[in-house]
Amino acid sequence: MNNVADLRFIPSTLRQAQGERNKLWLLTGNPFVVYPQGVGRGCKGHSPQQHTLSLSNHERVMQLLRALMLLLCIGSAHAADTLHLYNWNNYISAQTISRFEAQCACRVVQDYYSDNEEMLAKLAAGATGYDLIVPTGNAAESLIRQRALRPLDKSALPNLKNIDPAFMNTTFDPGNKYSVPYAYTITLIGYNSEKVRNLNLPLDSWAVIFEPRYLEGLKGRVTVLDSQRELLAAALKYLGYSANDTDETHWKQARDLIIRAKPYWAAFNASSYIKELTIGNIWLVHGYSNDIFQADLDAQKAKRGFRILASIPKEGAVLALDSMVLHKSGPRPDLAHRFINFMLEGKNSSELTNLIGSGNPNLAARQYIKPEILKMPAVFPDRKQQTRLEMLHDLDRYQRRVLSRIWTEIKLR
Amino acid sequence: MRRGPWLWAAALAVYAFLYLPLTIVVVYSFNDSRLNAEWVGFTWHWYHVLLDDHEMLLAARNSLFIAVSSSLVATLLGTMAGIAMHRYNFKLLTFMVLTPVAMPEILLGVSLLLFFIQVLNLTLGIVSILLAHITFSIGFVAVIVRARLAGMDDSIFEAARDLGASPWETFRYITFPLILPAVIAGALMAFTLSIDDFVITFFTAGVGVQTLPLRIYSMIKIAVTPEVNAVSTLLMLLTLTMIVLASRFAPDVLKGKT
């Protein structure tokens, strides 16, 4: 009954599994195991058992099975305790994540998107398995109407009281049945303090982006966001309309305004314009408040001799409130609730603001936020400025189609 | 025939045009600078960064797995299709096999996306990519196998039949050994196509699944560092090997003499 010989290979593989986890994973791991969807459902992490000579047959079989399962699950040993987060690029600090992982003894797996539309399109194309998503108001509205979200269990969120009431009870989610405010950004004007100094520009108005007489001096040094909704909203606000105006004639006026200004713009850009601002190639942008904050930090760190400042135009601007929501296909709503409650703590919420300068709807976070950031109107606008800010609503399918056509015309004419 | 100096000059200029950009990619993968602008110094740094990049390794593993699996199935189905097209002159099958090859890839990607979501209700992931890759690879394998069969003398099959061999025996002892080089070449082509595919994978991958081309694409769009050069160089080496191997097995077909 010499069964020991058969099982001699198990300890070595287990040792390999512990010691050289990555290499083995690369060579033998089952690819079906490491993805958000389906991960963790059948795979439980087991710690390897000591191999002794005196194991009964039954125990040896169980050991073999456990080794096999470990091999199969090598890429996700703690798959059962994984939270799947689908978030914007660069929208959470790595420290916050590791602190949460330590606190809950679980793993956070992140996927990223750079655009609400991209996220909605991917979800519409059948992506499943996300516990937590961080959509902006209009995208959250769309998800709520699609009944794609799990209602929140408020009893698991005692820290909810930390949020400023001004940000609760939004039009897209009255009563906060599905969403909890996370952070907000304002889409505004950012500029290089030195380069625009002598140009006599009305930096407190969208005219500096749309009027050729001001753009003359800025030719080739201006970028605008490559976002259909955002650019249209800026143009509508400048023309005196609401950012949520859906009148097609107004849209056509906005379109013509944009086409007229386009020759002076360097590019439509939503990602690398921060870098261009920082190095001084671009002097004025239509951009997100946290990106401009970042550019300013980088410019100061590199001692470039200029500051990147932000200004909220007097005609008004778009406020994007991003909220945490639970997708109904997420396998771990319990972990998701823990994460939300964790993020509602003042200290945790403040980390993002301190890192990227995003607006913070959490009152308990104020004491942890750096004082110079608290004073920035672009990050914490005062009451008067707040009245000029609007949140975007979702468009219906035909409005989206018309907008797409207008955007094509803008790009091609 | 004469190959005058002008012809040489023009042709060499075109060859230079073909190779210069790739040479720059390879050379700059060793450049000790974040910018792909001037040569600063030699370093293996970016290759180390590459090997530590877990997402990249995961993408590489997915690409390899998909390439191997899809090329195996595509070779099997493509060989059958090639034989059927040649032997039985099956017009409808010929049309179905060749059209995915001729159509712009975006059409195939988009129609598969629609099909997977609307009809199969399939969650996009590895399986959807696999099915998509097999679909476009079948055509290439079939063309290679059919070309090989067309270049052979059919009398050998008649002789076998006259001697009383059943179709299976004819296939096993005569056809298969003769077309084996084409089958292998087809398999290598299918492997190369799958590893390099971008457009179709882009539409059928969904979220959370990365392949090497998709990862390279997102790196190009978001943050370009010489790590992209490094992974490009390695990928080039791999597909280079595959193509050289394939050309050993079926030199005529790859030169376009179908």
Add this chain to the structure above:
Amino acid sequence: MSEQRKLSRSVRLTKWLVSSPPFLFLLLFFVAPSAIMVLASFRYPGEFGGLAPLTASDPNILQGLTLETYRFFFSEFIYSYVFLKSFIVALVTTLICLVMAYPVALLIARSPKKSRDLMVLLVILPFASNFLIRVYSWMIILGPQAAFSKMVNGVLGALGIVPVHLLFSPFAVLVGMVYVHLPFMVLPLYTNLEKHDPTLLDAAQDLGANAWQRFWRVTFPLSLPGIYSGAALVFIPVLGMFAIPDILGGTGDMLIGNLIKEQFLSTRDWPFGSTLSIMLTIAVLLIVWLAARLGGRRHYA
């Protein structure tokens, strides 16, 4: 007699055995999706993206079939303009590829057999690199900090012309398109040129034709079938490209491929995306038919 019948039945059985698996696979994963796409172009857009249902119990929900996407396509000129623009880009790319590919193909065809294989392999090898890498390489070369761009702008500056951005421009898109598709033009052209009878050229020379006349009157017309197949192999893929304008293009460089991609992955307007795809398919079929007609004509030297 009965043995012959048994044999033919087993042959028929083999025919179905061999053809069925690929046939069924392609039926399911090529023919069916194409049919779905055609159907989708006649449906309403889904409320939150995607497609509206074909039938629904609630009559208030938008359902069924419609021609509205086709009407939308033709309602304003902008979409036809995008197609036109893509056609022109494809045509220019094909012409440039032809001009660049011809010397190479001619050189290979006229070289001794031994070197021919090597030269052909040298043409195919760049094709061995990933498509995105080939596009990315031009990002490096045309970038504002690279030597080439600095040189060009230096020359332009000396002439008093405003510096240009080489990257993210129509020029970059064209360069990218030509670069990626050049091998596709070389191979069919070379295959054709290789078959030319050298004595024809000798005869022409004896009759007093100079080098250019020999080329234009003899070689070129004989190579037309090769040119047509090469042109088809370049024109059709360029029509459907979106990655090159996406990576190398500026703001105005939107081609039909980009538009289709946007409908599916951004606007979520799947019916309209399908309509655009159908229109692209029709365009491609027209080109193929044209190439077949032209390539089938005989030319006499």
